[in-house]
Structure formats: C-alpha cells, structure tokens
Amino acid sequence: MNAEIGEPIDKGIEQRIQNSFHRQGLMAHLGASLHSVRRGLVTIRMPFRPELSQQHGYFHAGGTSAIADSAGGYAAFTMFPDDSSVLTVEFKVNLLNPAQGDALEATGKVVKSGRTLTICQLEVFAVSGHRRSLVAIGQQTLMCMVGRQDAPQKPLN
Amino acid sequence: MNAEIGEPIDKGIEQRIQNSFHRQGLMAHLGASLHSVRRGLVTIRMPFRPELSQQHGYFHAGGTSAIADSAGGYAAFTMFPDDSSVLTVEFKVNLLNPAQGDALEATGKVVKSGRTLTICQLEVFAVSGHRRSLVAIGQQTLMCMVGRQDAPQKPLN
Amino acid sequence: MNAEIGEPIDKGIEQRIQNSFHRQGLMAHLGASLHSVRRGLVTIRMPFRPELSQQHGYFHAGGTSAIADSAGGYAAFTMFPDDSSVLTVEFKVNLLNPAQGDALEATGKVVKSGRTLTICQLEVFAVSGHRRSLVAIGQQTLMCMVGRQDAPQKPLN
Amino acid sequence: MNAEIGEPIDKGIEQRIQNSFHRQGLMAHLGASLHSVRRGLVTIRMPFRPELSQQHGYFHAGGTSAIADSAGGYAAFTMFPDDSSVLTVEFKVNLLNPAQGDALEATGKVVKSGRTLTICQLEVFAVSGHRRSLVAIGQQTLMCMVGRQDAPQKPLN
Numbered sequence: 001m002n003a004e005i006g007e008p009i010d011k012g013i014e015q016r017i018q019n020s021f022h023r024q025g026l027m028a029h030l031g032a033s034l035h036s037v038r039r040g041l042v043t044i045r046m047p048f049r050p051e052l053s054q055q056h057g058y059f060h061a062g063g064t065s066a067i068a069d070s071a072g073g074y075a076a077f078t079m080f081p082d083d084s085s086v087l088t089v090e091f092k093v094n095l096l097n098p099a100q101g102d103a104l105e106a107t108g109k110v111v112k113s114g115r116t117l118t119i120c121q122l123e124v125f126a127v128s129g130h131r132r133s134l135v136a137i138g139q140q141t142l143m144c145m146v147g148r149q150d151a152p153q154k155p156l157n
Numbered sequence: 158m159n160a161e162i163g164e165p166i167d168k169g170i171e172q173r174i175q176n177s178f179h180r181q182g183l184m185a186h187l188g189a190s191l192h193s194v195r196r197g198l199v200t201i202r203m204p205f206r207p208e209l210s211q212q213h214g215y216f217h218a219g220g221t222s223a224i225a226d227s228a229g230g231y232a233a234f235t236m237f238p239d240d241s242s243v244l245t246v247e248f249k250v251n252l253l254n255p256a257q258g259d260a261l262e263a264t265g266k267v268v269k270s271g272r273t274l275t276i277c278q279l280e281v282f283a284v285s286g287h288r289r290s291l292v293a294i295g296q297q298t299l300m301c302m303v304g305r306q307d308a309p310q311k312p313l314n
Numbered sequence: 315m316n317a318e319i320g321e322p323i324d325k326g327i328e329q330r331i332q333n334s335f336h337r338q339g340l341m342a343h344l345g346a347s348l349h350s351v352r353r354g355l356v357t358i359r360m361p362f363r364p365e366l367s368q369q370h371g372y373f374h375a376g377g378t379s380a381i382a383d384s385a386g387g388y389a390a391f392t393m394f395p396d397d398s399s400v401l402t403v404e405f406k407v408n409l410l411n412p413a414q415g416d417a418l419e420a421t422g423k424v425v426k427s428g429r430t431l432t433i434c435q436l437e438v439f440a441v442s443g444h445r446r447s448l449v450a451i452g453q454q455t456l457m458c459m460v461g462r463q464d465a466p467q468k469p470l471n
Numbered sequence: 472m473n474a475e476i477g478e479p480i481d482k483g484i485e486q487r488i489q490n491s492f493h494r495q496g497l498m499a500h501l502g503a504s505l506h507s508v509r510r511g512l513v514t515i516r517m518p519f520r521p522e523l524s525q526q527h528g529y530f531h532a533g534g535t536s537a538i539a540d541s542a543g544g545y546a547a548f549t550m551f552p553d554d555s556s557v558l559t560v561e562f563k564v565n566l567l568n569p570a571q572g573d574a575l576e577a578t579g580k581v582v583k584s585g586r587t588l589t590i591c592q593l594e595v596f597a598v599s600g601h602r603r604s605l606v607a608i609g610q611q612t613l614m615c616m617v618g619r620q621d622a623p624q625k626p627l628n
Contacts (some may be wrong), residue, residue, distance in 0.1 A: 061226050370623055
C-alpha cells in the first residue's frame with residue numbers, strides 16, 4: 001500500500017476533496033487553501049496574518065493544528081470509498097519551533113489505511129521565501145464513516 | 158498544590174492573562190473570550206458561527222483545539238512567575254462527540270505545576286441552552302520561559 | 315451512561331476479564347494483578363521489584379504504561395458485548411513525577427463508550443504505605459472487535 | 472543539526488548509553504538489548520517470548536511501548552552533555568498492526584534537540600526472518616536534567 005502514497009489521484013476524487021474543503025468554514029476563515037492533493041498525501045497552505053497570531057506574534061498553535069488536522073483528514077479521505085465521510089478520532093502535535101514566516105504548510109500523510117481506522121503522520125513547516133523550517137509534527141487517528149454523506153444532513157439554518 | 162486549583166487569583170494576575178489573551182489575534186478572529194480565570198483553571202467560550210465549521214456543519218476540530226490549547230496555556234500561566242511567558246510543548250485531544258451547539262466551552266486545568274514544565278488536562282463542552290455535553294478531552298505539556306516577556310519583542314507593524 | 319461507571323458488574327463479565335488478564339503473559343511477568351474490576355473502571359496493581367526499574371532505580375515508564383494500557387483495555391472490555399475482543403488503537407501518557415514506592419496502581423476509566431471506539435482516561439499512582447502520589451496520566455483509544463474471540467485463534471507454539 | 476542524525480558516535484558516549492541501559496532492570500527482564508547506537512538514533516531489539524504476550528498471543532503494547540520509550544530516551548541521551556540525565560516527559564503511540572513475529576525492533580530518532588527538551592519519533596517493526604512490518608509509531612518528549620547523574624543517587628536496597 002505505502003508504495004502508492006503520493007501518486008496522483010483521479011479528478012473525481014480530487015473534486016470531492018475540493019468540495020469538502022470548501023464546506024469547511026474554518027479553512028476559509030483562516031485563509032487556508034488546498035496546496036496539493038495526492039493519494040494519501042495532502043498539503044494545506046495558510047499565509048500569515050495578524051488574525052492567526054498568539055501573544056508573541058507567531059502563528060497560534062490552534063491554527064497550526066487546524067490545518068494539520070484538515071490535511072491529515074483529507075489525506076485519509078483520498079483513500080476512502082465514495083459513499084463515506086471522514087471523522088477525526090484524535091490527534092497529537094508537538095510544537096518544535098516558533099511558527100513564524102510568510103506562511104505555514106501542513107502535510108498529512110497516511111501511514112496505515114484500514115477499513116475503519118486510518119493513521120496519519122502530520123508535519124507543519126514555516127515557509128519564508130525559500131526557507132522552510134519544521135515547526136510541528138503530529139500523529140492522528142481518523143475514522144471512515146461508510147454510508148454517511150460528507151455534507152450537512154440538512155442545510156445549515 | 159492541587160488544593161489551591163480553582164481558587165480566585167489576584168487582580169494583577171488576571172489582568173496579565175487578559176492582556177495576553179487580547180494579544181492573541183486568533184482568539185478574537187474565532188470570536189472566543191475568556192469566560193473564567195482562576196488559579197490553574199481557565200475557561201474560554203466560543204459561540205458557534207459558520208466560519209468555525211467543518212464539512213458537516215459542526216465546529217471544526219481545529220477551533221476546538223485552539224481554545225483548548227489557549228485555556229490550558231492560561232491555566233498554566235496563572236501559576237507562573239511575573240517575568241515569564243508560556244509556550245505549548247505539545248498537546249493531544251480525543252474528539253468524543255460531534256461538536257455542535259450554541260457555543261463551545263474549553264477548560265484547562267493544571268494537574269502538575271513544575272518549575273520548567275506544567276501539565277494540564279483539557280475538557281471541551283458543547284453548550285446548547287442548559288444542555289452541556291463533553292465533546293473533547295485532552296492533555297497538554299507547557300513550558301515556563303523565565304525572563305521572557307509575554308509580548309512580541311518588537312512591534313509587529 | 316457515565317452514571318453507571320464504577321458500578322459492580324456481574325460475575326460472568328468479571329470472570330471473562332480475569333481469564334483474559336491471565337492470558338496476558340506480560341502482566342504475570344511484571345508481577346501485576348487485577349486489583350479492582352467495576353463497570354468501565356479497572357485498577358491494576360504492580361509491586362516494585364528491581365526487574366521493573368529504569369536507570370535511576372524508579373519504575374520504568376514502560377512498565378507504568380503497560381499496566382495503564384491493560385487497565386484501560388479491561389475498563390473498556392467490561393462494557394463490550396460477549397462475543398468481542400478489545401484492541402488498543404493508541405495511547406498517550408504524561409509522566410508527572412518519579413514513579414517510586416512500594417507499588418504502582420493504574421486505573422483506566424471509560425469516558426466515552428461507542429459502538430466501535432471507546433475512550434479511556436488513565437491514572438497511575440505510586441503507593442507507599444498510606445501515601446499515594448499521582449505519577450502519570452493518560453488518554454487511550456480502544457476498538458471493539460465484534461465477533462472476534464478474546465484468545466489466540468490457535469495454540470501458541 | 473539533522474544532517475548529523477545517524478552518524479557514528481564516539482566510544483565514550485556509546486559506553487555511557489550501554490551502562491545506562493544495563494541499569495534498566497526492565498530491559499533485561501523483557502529480554503531486550505541495544506541493537507544499534509548512533510547519534511540521535513537508537514534501536515532496541517526484543518525477541519518474542521510468551522512472557523511478553525497480550526491475550527491473543529501477540530506482543531503486549533506495554534512491552535512495545537517500553538522498548539520504544541527506551542529507544543527514544545537513549546537517542547536523545549546521545550546528544551546530551553556529559554553530566555546529565557534523561558527523563559521521559561510524555562509519549563504517544565499508535566498501534567498499527569498486530570505485533571507478532573520473531574522479534575520487535577524499536578527505533579527512536581531525534582527530530583528536535585533543544586537545550587531542555589528533545590523530541591523524538593518512534594517506530595516499532597515486527598521482524599520475522601527477512602520480513603519487517605511496521606507495528607507502531609510514536610512521538611515522545613524528553614527532558615535533559617543537567618547536573619544530574621544517570622544512576623541511582625544511592626544504592627538500591
């Protein structure tokens with residue numbers, strides 16, 4: 001299985017990921033966008049703005065975690081059956097260095113894809129011009145909800 | 158030590174927490190506010206809005222984690238010396254139930270306060286009218302940076 | 315559901331837990347025993363011996379984790395259907411204080427019991443005479459394997 | 472820094488790691504041995520025996536975690552100053568596949584080496600003849616205790 005991680009995916013799956021991502025109000029609110037979508041490997045990019053800061057002026061760990069969580073979730077989702085939905089069971093992040101720079105890039109990578117559970121490794125880099133530095137690593141467990149639509153069951157209000 | 162967790166704190170410390178919280182651009186951007194600040198025990202409240210949603214219309218785990226992380230950070234900070242700053246080393250959250258309701262309330266509670274490291278337990282509840290349901294639990298490690306100001310070293314401009 | 319955590323369980327379930335525990339070669343090898351088995355709440359006790367030590371002479375975190383993991387696993391198992399088996403998906407522990415004393419007592423407590431996944435909180439105390447001190451806390455995700463026997467499929471060897 | 476991870480270390484440091492490992496009563500009790508010691512990269516091997524099993528006859532997650540924890544601890548220790556000692560702050564493991572085979576091999580690898588805290592990634596493989604399969608991954612935070620001897624302060628008993 002691991003051999004296939006990182007391969008291109010077909011347009012239908014990519015479109016499904018894009019649609020789901022655009023239903024995540026938080027991603028738009030944080031200014032995050034899908035940077036790369038491959039099989040079991042998804043990167044989300046989030047440019048710096050003061051609305052994302054913690055008290056020292058760096059990226060807040062909450063925003064760092066938000067894009068890491070979504071990156072891992074969509075990495076898992078690329079390998080799920082059509083009529084399913086993805087749910088984060090848990091995740092853990094270590095914050096290695098101050099997250100400062102032009103943007104953060106979070107990558108989720110599938111390490112184990114099971115019928116029910118998928119395990120991802122997460123990496124977040126701070127990017128400034130050509131410099132990249134690792135600011136966080138994580139591990140995440142996701143659940144495949146078969147037969148559940150990846151959209152609200154009824155329109156939000 | 159644990160006997161004192163939850164006791165009122167003096168105004169100076171509360172003001173320091175308030176000031177730090179208001180420097181966190183992300184908290185304002187998410188619409189979160191400090192709900193309660195006691196010794197080693199801080200609660201942050203975040204009302205629902207579509208900008209906080211994931212693809213099913215619930216609160217996104219990233220927002221849930223952001224307020225849980227800040228709640229634990231400030232719970233630790235209430236017990237730090239004056240000339241110090243707080244840094245999240247790592248945290249882990251389990252998402253127990255769909256996070257939906259009028260608001261989320263995240264509480265960080267100090268379990269062990271050491272000279273260098275502080276460990277917190279985190280709980281996030283979804284609140285709808287009088288109903289409260291536990292949606293996430295977490296554990297967090299924080300570091301006390303003695304002699305480091307809790308503010309940007311130079312203006313962000 | 316939480317109201318019932320800690321209630322006595324019927325003899326059949328307790329026997330099932332005892333049988334499973336005794337099939338865990340590691341628990342016997344570490345000198346650990348089931349101390350208390352209640353609904354969603356299990357305690358395992360492990361007296362100190364030099365074979366359990368790390369380099370400073372305290373209990374090794376590996377032993378601490380082993381009994382915490384089994385305590386959580388059996389806490390979950392008390393709430394599973396008859397024809398099922400329990401599997402640890404992941405766990406995380408924070409080691410708060412040096413684990414030294416006459417014995418360690420690890421308690422696993424079910425926080426959320428779902429059809430597929432169960433989430434436990436873990437606590438480990440060091441006990442010396444009448445003194446108890448908290449040495450580790452953890453969070454754990456467990457999976458219910460319905461229709462799978464809780465024993466080796468064929469004899470070992 | 473990362474460029475140096477995996478390089479050979481001088482004999483003095485390797486001897487210090489060996490001495491410390493041999494003071495860990497638990498490692499001997501589990502039948503574990505140091506397999507490879509390089510800069511920031513340590514592997515521990517543990518052959519299967521029934522004393523290491525869980526209820527299905529596989530390696531118990533507690534033993535898996537014990538060697539993963541020690542591997543990460545010693546990986547960190549290779550990069551610490553002479554007069555220091557290593558302490559596990561926390562770790563998290565995901566158990567990906569049933570841990571069965573001739574032996575387990577756990578590798579700890581330093582991802583970030585700070586003055587006070589070091590972060591490691593952990594991997595555990597099950598080995599059977601020439602087959603290796605990944606059975607667990609983890610993340611770990613370690614603390615450098617400067618000025619503290621890596622041995623009991625006074626003889627045990």
